Amino acid sequence: MSSHDSSSSPDPLSTVRAEIHRAHATMTRTAGLHRTPLTVPVQFGLRMAFVFASLLWILPTHLEAAGLEITILKSSDLKAYNDAIDGFKATSPGSAIFAEYDLLGDLERGKQLAKRIRTSESSLVVAVGLKAALAAKLEIDHIPILYMMILDPFKHHLTAGNMTGVLLEIPSDRQFKVMRSFLPSLHRIGMLYDPEKSSSKLKEAEIRAPVQDFLVRGFPVTSEKDIPQQLRALLSESEALWLVPDPTVLTDESIRFILESAVAKQVPVIAFSTEFTRLGALLSLSVDYGEVGRETGRLAKRVLNGEPMMTLKPVSVQRIHISVNQKTARYLGITIPKEVEHLIDEAY
Numbered sequence: 001m002s003s004h005d006s007s008s009s010p011d012p013l014s015t016v017r018a019e020i021h022r023a024h025a026t027m028t029r030t031a032g033l034h035r036t037p038l039t040v041p042v043q044f045g046l047r048m049a050f051v052f053a054s055l056l057w058i059l060p061t062h063l064e065a066a067g068l069e070i071t072i073l074k075s076s077d078l079k080a081y082n083d084a085i086d087g088f089k090a091t092s093p094g095s096a097i098f099a100e101y102d103l104l105g106d107l108e109r110g111k112q113l114a115k116r117i118r119t120s121e122s123s124l125v126v127a128v129g130l131k132a133a134l135a136a137k138l139e140i141d142h143i144p145i146l147y148m149m150i151l152d153p154f155k156h157h158l159t160a161g162n163m164t165g166v167l168l169e170i171p172s173d174r175q176f177k178v179m180r181s182f183l184p185s186l187h188r189i190g191m192l193y194d195p196e197k198s199s200s201k202l203k204e205a206e207i208r209a210p211v212q213d214f215l216v217r218g219f220p221v222t223s224e225k226d227i228p229q230q231l232r233a234l235l236s237e238s239e240a241l242w243l244v245p246d247p248t249v250l251t252d253e254s255i256r257f258i259l260e261s262a263v264a265k266q267v268p269v270i271a272f273s274t275e276f277t278r279l280g281a282l283l284s285l286s287v288d289y290g291e292v293g294r295e296t297g298r299l300a301k302r303v304l305n306g307e308p309m310m311t312l313k314p315v316s317v318q319r320i321h322i323s324v325n326q327k328t329a330r331y332l333g334i335t336i337p338k339e340v341e342h343l344i345d346e347a348y
Helices: 012-034 040-066 079-091 107-118 130-139 172-182 195-212 224-237 254-264 274-279 289-304 326-332 338-343
Strands: 002-005 069-074 097-102 124-128 145-148 163-165 188-193 215-220 240-242 269-271 283-286 321-324
Touching: 069 079, 069 107, 069 130, 079 124, 079 289, 097 107, 107 130, 124 130, 124 289, 130 145, 130 163, 145 289, 163 289, 172 195, 172 283, 172 338, 188 195, 188 224, 195 215, 215 224, 224 254, 254 269, 254 274, 254 326, 269 274, 274 283, 274 321
Parallel strands: 069 097, 069 124, 124 145, 145 163, 188 215, 188 240, 240 269, 269 283
Antiparallel strands: 002 097, 283 321
16 A cells, blocks of 8 residues: 655644744733733633634644545556546545555455455545445445446446446437537447447437437347448448447457448448547547546545535546547548537547
8 A cells, every 4th residue: 555645734733833822922912011910820711712713723724634535446557547546636635645555456355455444544435447346335335435447337236325436438418419510411320239238328329319310220249250240231221330338349350340341331430439540430539537537536525525425426527538530531521510620639
């Protein structure tokens, strides 16, 4: 475990001593003006009154500055997790002390660490990654827990009364709004999906898509061998292919095949990572991991300021990252509207 204290507050003991000294000097000057010597009991009473007043003024600041410990529990030492943690520290209470633990990818180790955290003085636990969140949920029930860097936390039942967090995926209605801005003539969208993994996402998309005048149709893939046939059907019936994070559909072997097949059929691909944009997708809407952390830090402030955990629903990041492959756009004959060019964060 490593600790970090970002507080630069003065030493509280020195501050109290200085207040006592100033109080004593004030009492001495007051006594001189009246030319009436104060009795010992009166002097003592005045001194205690000044000390008490100074403590009332100084203690809330001190408690805010140095009485706050935040524990960070991460599933493993991944760059993505560390970027999120750096973002969290940038927006969390600036005077907090951070205690960090690494599961090293081991859930059982996580449970033992969580038991240790349970008896600590921590005011908040931040779980980074699925294993960290599961360990925290199993072992910690009285300390607020915020999770981040988890795909579909509801699928893993991360819904305890002391638990909320920041969603890694962008809500579909927000994605459709961006799609409509960049592709104003688009209507029919196809989606490859594994019914066991992504059926809920398809159902949500089917409900929300009509708001932006889209029609979303799913093409089921139960194993990688289904991809060629279902992809051919999708490309013949859809105006765009929308990729979602489905591990059955997207493998190291299938990604390039899907992208190349779509471009060959003049069908734009809308994805969720700049890596797909670099490989040929027209447009990707993604989340910056540092921004996930920063959003978690803002949520932490709300929790530590006293907002009830039961009323805090999981939140999405405020800012999304938009990347565009201009070469693909030119090849497909697609012109990106000038009024949205300022929204592009990365172009290839």
